[in-house]
Amino acid sequence: MRNMTSIVGRRAIALTSSRGSCARQLQLSLRIKTTISASQPKHAINCAQFRLLSYTRPWRREIPVSEPNRGDSKVWASADEAVADVKSGSVLLSAGFGLCGVASTLITALRRRGPESLHSLTAVSNNAGSEGRGGLALLTENGQIDRMIMSYLGANKKLEKQYLTGKIAVELCPQGTIAERIRAAGSGIPAFFTPTGGNTLIQSGSLPTRYSPDGTVVEFSPPRETRIFNGKAYLMETALPGDVAILRAWKVDKAGNCVFRHTTKTFAPLMAKAAKLTIVEAENIVEIGDIDPSEVNLPGIYVDRIVPATEPSQVEIVKTRSPEESSNNPPKAESEAQLRRNRIARRAAKELKPGFYVNLGVGIPTLAPSFLPPGQKVWIQSENGILGMGDYPLPEEVDPDIINAGKETTTLIPGASTFDSSESFSMIRGGHVDVSILGALQVSAGGDLANYMIPGKVFKGMGGAMDLVSNPDSTKIVVATEHTAKDGSSKIVQVCRLPVTGKGVVSTIITDLAVFQVDRKKGTLTLTETAPGVDVEEVRQKTDAEFSVAEELEVME
Secondary structure, three states, X not given: OEEEEEEEOOEEEEEEEOOXXXXXXXXXXXXXXXXXXXXXXXXXXXXXXXXXOOOOOOOOOOOOOOOOOOOOOOEOOOHHHHOOOOOOOOEEEEOOEOOEOOOHHHHHHHHHHHHHHOOOXXXXXXXXXXXXXXXXXXXXOOOOEEEEEEOOOOOOHHHHHHHHOOOOEEEEOOHHHHHHHXXXXXXXXXXXEEOOOOOOHHHHOOOEEEEOOOOOEEEEOOOOEEEEEOOEEEEEEEOOOEEEEEEEEEEEEOOOOEEOOHHHOEOHHHHHHHEEEEEEEEEEXXXXXXXXXXXXXXXXXXXXXXXEOOOOOOOOEOOOOOOOXXXXXXXXXXXXXXXXXXXXXXXXXXXXXXXXXXXXXXXXXHHHHHHOOOOXXXXXXXXXXXXXXXXXXXXXXXXXXXXXXXXXXXXXXXXXXXXXXXXXHHHHHOOOOOEEEEOOOEEEOOOOEEOOEEOOOEEOXXXXXXXXXOOOOOOEEEEEOOOEOOOOOEOEEOOOOOOOOEOOOOOEEEOOOEEEEEEOOOOEEEEEEEOOOOOHHHHHHOOOOOOEEEEEEEEOO
């Protein structure tokens, strides 16, 4: 155990931590400290509500950036020349999602400068690229990044090791919140309130950000101020500006007007607006006037430098189908495990009504559309910027600029649209999505969901999950998961023992054994359906949570 006291602005914070633990004791010198009483609604926060005197992050430094000369040409001969004056300690906004839309040419040029010339960068991105292949992984592996602000670690084992041994700080932040913080910075808005992350480690400031080499936590995420609007708690998030933004566009004219293809939009337009200096690598550089004004995705006022893209576009996960396969054909149940998955997906499909706008998490939820009745259409929303996602492509249809939230290749159906991450999460937080089906590590009798972290084992990040469950009154949250974990323990628990993604958010739980309905206001669970051959007693034996049984108990198909 180790005690550490740090002063941030006027905040005196006493930290107690050990490896694998997020235990934290906070003693804060605050102007206001209000405890929410037990008599308030369940969705109200149950920890201290903070209003801090200063919101300046301790890592944030003012780095001088070369001022653009408006009269000069924006086109530079090479990426090496364009990044030559990027300074150590800069905050780097790096656009892209996985490897899609990543500024590979500019990242390679930054790597060529080496850690002796360029180091101590704070990089902001959805994730850190792919280990040994591309994206910001090229800079983290080269020792040039000191801090990452991101939503998802993913399968980058080298970065995970650097993080756990104290070589790099990782500030995890929900995907939609990152997008909105960047958008706010570009719009001159210093802070805003969001429902995302309420009653989680985000709110309490308990996510480990930096470890010491011996594995002790030496820095935690900052706690968020909260405020009640219309009876619901919201967290205050601050704007996230950058010194330099790097992005990749399909077509750019010499005035800097940019066109992005499909899912390369994600963070690119947002980051360009939030940085002091924006550098774009263009697959096609055209003359002024060659782009129709109605096709411009990013006006030239936000772009300072343009370089030719010399690195090819990459795909993180190429996933294809044969001509005989389609989303209308359920996967064959060739094993007991696939039989269970199909049973869950078949029942989940009943939650998708004709014309619904739906978001599907990775894994079992993605199988649900294959069990829809012939001719029934739903609009699948993918949080990386698609409304109207289709099947996996045929091998000859693979397009590196069209991927899903799992970074896999996908297709667009007729009538589809693509957009940036701010637009995507406006649909999600605003309750415009009808149903969101997610997987779970644990789900409680009261509808609490845990699906992003197992302390000491799994710490990949929340991605967009916290945003997806942030408005359960407007978007129905359905959990589709196997009833028990690999070790045989129940995933349906009375109280979540894992860090929660959202509190009191789940309405329906579908497993391979049963279906439960959650009364989110009362915090109670009712068994409404059982799988063929499964009786109530078996469900009770394999369920940690207390539940009642519906008067008319049905059988799942």
